[in-house]
Amino acid sequence: MIKIVDFSNSKKPDKRYRITLEFSDGKMKSWDFGAKDGSTYIDHSDIVKRDNYWRRHCANPIENYRIKNNIPSASLFSARLLWGESNDLTDNLVELQKLLNK
DSSP states (O other): OOEEEEEEEOSSTTEEEEEEEEOTTSOEEEEEEEETTOOOHHHHOOHHHHHHHHHHHHTSHHHHHHHHTTOOSHHHHIIIIISSSSSOHHHHHHHHHHHHTO
16 A cells, blocks of 8 residues: 655755655655646646647656556656646545555
């Protein structure tokens, strides 16, 4: 089981968010992701831009593998949280938590 234990603004100057997960063995790991001054689906709600994001990032075999297999990574978090089904970050966090435990 994987649990989202923290979600906050990143302390890195070039990143937007930080997510911390706790794994079933009790270990925790954090990732910083999202460009600090980037505009994403949660900002503009533009479906065409979201679809283009998904096409671009799923064309990269490594990112595609991580996203499609729900492997914790900056790629997964950007795709599911910033460019997810909803333009509401809270809704996307709920969906990500479900995906992490499939």
